[in-house]
Amino acid sequence: MNETKSPVETRTPFGQTYYPPVPTEFTKKMRTNLFWQLLRFVVINVKILRMVRKH
Amino acid sequence: MARLVILGAGIAGQTAALHARRRLGRDHEVVVVSPNSRWNWIPSNIWVGVGVMTPEQVTFPLRPVYEKTGITFVQGRAVSVHPEGDGDAGRPYVKVELTEPGKTGQEERVPYDWLINATGPKLNFDATPGLGPSKNTVSVCTFDHAAHASKAFDETVARMKAGEKQTLLVGTGHGNCTCQGAAFEYIFNVEFELRRRGVRDKARVVWLSNEHELGDFGMGGMFIRRGGYVTHSRVFTESLYTERGIEWITRAGVKEVAPGEVSYETLDGDERSLKFDFGMLLPPFSGVGLKAFDRSGADVTASVFAPSGFMLVDGDYAKKPYEEWSPEDWPRTYQSPKYPNVFAVGIAFAPPHAISKPMTSPKGTPIFPTPPRTGMPTGVMAREVAFNIVDMINGKATAPTRHASLAHMGAACIASAGAGLFRGTAVSMTLFPIVPDFRKYPDTGRDLGWTFGEIGLAGHWIKHLLHFGFIYKAKANPLWAMVPE
Ligand SMILES: Cc1cc2nc3c(=O)[nH]c(=O)nc-3n(C[C@H](O)[C@H](O)[C@H](O)COP(=O)(O)OP(=O)(O)OC[C@H]3O[C@@H](n4cnc5c(N)ncnc54)[C@H](O)[C@@H]3O)c2cc1C
Numbered sequence: 001m002n003e004t005k006s007p008v009e010t011r012t013p014f015g016q017t018y019y020p021p022v023p024t025e026f027t028k029k030m031r032t033n034l035f036w037q038l039l040r041f042v043v044i045n046v047k048i049l050r051m052v053r054k055h
Numbered sequence: 056m057a058r059l060v061i062l063g064a065g066i067a068g069q070t071a072a073l074h075a076r077r078r079l080g081r082d083h084e085v086v087v088v089s090p091n092s093r094w095n096w097i098p099s100n101i102w103v104g105v106g107v108m109t110p111e112q113v114t115f116p117l118r119p120v121y122e123k124t125g126i127t128f129v130q131g132r133a134v135s136v137h138p139e140g141d142g143d144a145g146r147p148y149v150k151v152e153l154t155e156p157g158k159t160g161q162e163e164r165v166p167y168d169w170l171i172n173a174t175g176p177k178l179n180f181d182a183t184p185g186l187g188p189s190k191n192t193v194s195v196c197t198f199d200h201a202a203h204a205s206k207a208f209d210e211t212v213a214r215m216k217a218g219e220k221q222t223l224l225v226g227t228g229h230g231n232c233t234c235q236g237a238a239f240e241y242i243f244n245v246e247f248e249l250r251r252r253g254v255r256d257k258a259r260v261v262w263l264s265n266e267h268e269l270g271d272f273g274m275g276g277m278f279i280r281r282g283g284y285v286t287h288s289r290v291f292t293e294s295l296y297t298e299r300g301i302e303w304i305t306r307a308g309v310k311e312v313a314p315g316e317v318s319y320e321t322l323d324g325d326e327r328s329l330k331f332d333f334g335m336l337l338p339p340f341s342g343v344g345l346k347a348f349d350r351s352g353a354d355v356t357a358s359v360f361a362p363s364g365f366m367l368v369d370g371d372y373a374k375k376p377y378e379e380w381s382p383e384d385w386p387r388t389y390q391s392p393k394y395p396n397v398f399a400v401g402i403a404f405a406p407p408h409a410i411s412k413p414m415t416s417p418k419g420t421p422i423f424p425t426p427p428r429t430g431m432p433t434g435v436m437a438r439e440v441a442f443n444i445v446d447m448i449n450g451k452a453t454a455p456t457r458h459a460s461l462a463h464m465g466a467a468c469i470a471s472a473g474a475g476l477f478r479g480t481a482v483s484m485t486l487f488p489i490v491p492d493f494r495k496y497p498d499t500g501r502d503l504g505w506t507f508g509e510i511g512l513a514g515h516w517i518k519h520l521l522h523f524g525f526i527y528k529a530k531a532n533p534l535w536a537m538v539p540e
Contacts, residue, residue: 016297016302016303017296017297017300019293020290020293020294020296020297021290021294022294022297022298023294023298030511031480031510031511031512032477032478032480032511032512033512034477034512036511037511037512037513037516038513040509040511040513041513041516041517044483044509044513044514044517045517047467047485047507048467048483048485048517049539051465051466051467051485051487051505052431052435052467052539052540053539054464054465054487054505
């Protein structure tokens with residue numbers, strides 16, 4: 001994949017991308033970490049099913 | 056014998072038709088009127104729009120499903136509703152213009168005892184000069200629009216591969232658009248594909264929308280618990296855009312699209328323009344333009360439909376300022392106050408007002424999102440209305456007993472941020488209630504226990520699961536009714 005520069009490298013003071021929080025490498029890795037995501041898959045599905053059942 | 060006629064075979068129409076057919080005895084008839092012969096799982100059009108799926112993967116033919124389930128299918132477009140019948144016939148009917156090959160253009164009267172209007176939106180590209188796939192932008196609202204968008208996207212990528220820099224613009228094409236979530240998914244999938252195809256460094260990717268802030272999504276945004284704070288979805292959304300190097304322009308009402316250039320007015324009243332090479336801008340939605348006539352043939356459209364073309368139901372449509380909006384303004388049964396055997400569900404019903412606070416530029420241009428009606432609440436209201444009608448047909452009730460107000464219902468939404476079994480991600484969100492209730496939840500408008508959002512691969516898997524699950528369900532395959540709305 002062709003990666004863009006990280007926003008932290010390109011942040012211009014007072015620019016649009018200066019203020020928002022950006023994820024750490026650890027946070028980014030966890031987004032596609034298979035074990036963690038399998039767990040999140042179960043948790044999110046349970047949340048959604050409980051939400052649907054609420055009605 | 057009773058005859059239930061459902062106009063439209065989208066998420067709402069199909070849900071209502073299948074549930075009604077399942078619960079009604081065979082001595083009653085369920086009829087679906089819809090102009091298209093294929094059913095479309097619209098949320099996956101996003102993937103068609105970047106070439107990850109084909110139109111065939113997101114559609115299937117309706118007729119075999121209706122033959123299997125015993126639903127009568129009339130392939131045509133409803134033109135007018137005659138809730139009192141007319142001079143020769145006292146029975147209510149709908150006038151339909153057939154679109155079935157061989158019968159195209161012929162008119163047919165479809166009589167009904169009960170009617171559900173589930174005709175969804177008219178994609179009102181004409182509201183903005185130059186907007187739309189036949190003009191200067193692409194769209195992902197239908198599967199063929201999305202296939203056309205994918206082709207235009209491929210051409211843009213090819214230009215980048217040849218060394219040209221390109222500006223890709225995604226967002227809303229009018230000051231009063233809704234469905235920002237769909238455009239959000241599309242820009243993230245576009246950005247993901249640009250990286251996957253190795254041309255991200257050649258692209259400027261820009262979001263342009265009528266939201267006051269990023270993360271509004273037409274529902275005033277939402278508050279979630281995160282890292283020990285209660286934060287607005289704006290923070291989360293700006294972070295996602297920043298991380299991907301996507302620029303954003305908000306508070307913008309698009310006025311006109313010329314080839315390669317969009318002109319817009321901002322909430323401050325500034326007139327601005329932006330050049331682009333590829334633009335996917337959503338149109339505003341209106342009702343599909345159904346008319347209504349009484350028994351004498353007098354036009355009663357204004358008492359059955361709102362000026363937007365959406366059908367008036369049991370909401371409180373009195374004009375009132377934002378400060379006086381109440382959750383109780385929102386419809387509960389979706390029954391027409393004028394004709395109690397007529398209902399409207401999904402995008403077809405008229406919302407009483409917006410959810411995001413209405414804003415107007417100094418020049419008087421309204422620039423704010425109209426309320427979204429996403430798939431899950433659409434399915435729930437369609438099911439509840441179908442059950443109410445079945446109960447009334449079966450003599451179990453004399454009026455609707457089940458309620459499905461957006462002010463008392465939650466929603467789950469999965470927004471794709473890039474496809475791929477191991478590298479894909481999606482934002483998973485739940486919120487409760489959809490219409491915020493600041494009296495019950497004074498600081499946040501919603502229950503923080505039920506409102507959350509996160510991004511990850513799990514969301515992508517769920518999005519895939521929904522794709523297959525809902526197509527399975529809409530095909531009325533075995534045990535379809537177990538798949539929740
Ligand atoms: C690109 C895109 C992505 C989306 N992604 C998501 C998502 O990820 N999650 C989510 O929850 N929601 C999503 N939505 C919203 C979701 O698609 C809508 O909530 C849903 O389609 C509304 O269902 P509906 O049945 O009211 O309308 P539609 O699905 O639009 O169905 C309307 C039906 O009426 C028919 N019709 C039109 N005119 C007539 C007429 N005159 N007579 C008879 N029939 C007629 C149409 O052919 C169609 O069959 C997305 C929307 C878009 C555009």
